[in-house]
Amino acid sequence: MDPEIAVLAGTAGTTLVTVLTTEAWQRARDGIASLWRRAEPDRAEAISRELDVTRRDLLASGAADDDLEARSELGVEWQGRIRRLLAAHPEETESLRKLLNELAPYTPADSSVTQHASASGHAKVYQAGRDQNFGSR
Template sequence: MDAEITLLAGTAGTTIASLLATDAWNGVRNGVLALWRRVRPDHEEHVAVQLDTSRRDLLDARADGDEEAEREIAAEWRGRVRRLLVAHPELAAELRSLLTELAPGTRATTTVTQHATASGDSRVYQAGRDLIIDQP
């Protein structure tokens, strides 16, 4: 189980660090705090401060061109998550679920269904997202 916890903590640390400076920030923060709240509610406020500090540090580092900062922040969160999982291995399934929800490319997508009818000399242009038309 220790190798599994280490691997899961590594994935969590990397995911947390990579999403701190994205639009997914609130989801990351809420999800991580929910894990701590379940087993260590007395540490929730401290973890919230750590998340906020990590986000600020990452944003500042990116503005300064410091590419090493994200790896350092990921290592810090890897350690925090690993210690949490060692003390509370029952959180592993919940953490996996959170990582699946937060991981880029695994979020729910919207299905677009389009129908069009053209007649005569009319044209129909449809797109589920970006559409570039390069015609006179």
């Protein structure tokens, strides 16, 4: 898989989950459904409904003090869907970039984390977006 697609899908999953609880949620839903409508028309309506369910889940988790974990799980779920769509239909990459640019004003500046690492030989790389512990506590 193209690493650029993986990074773009990760950003898209995070952005999508972030904006689904803002006033831009309908634009986000329509934009994502539009990607599917062009690439896989038979799935577009189901994707739109799944985005509505994701929004309801996010709103419910905020009320239940489970927001951070729910956002993370749902972001990973949508990242995978978008990554698979782009892998099968790379022609939609530019459309997704345009949508993300439109949605950027509705996301906090620190809503995503970008990590880069290189390892060679027998080296190991450990990355985390949050706490990371090694050994017994």
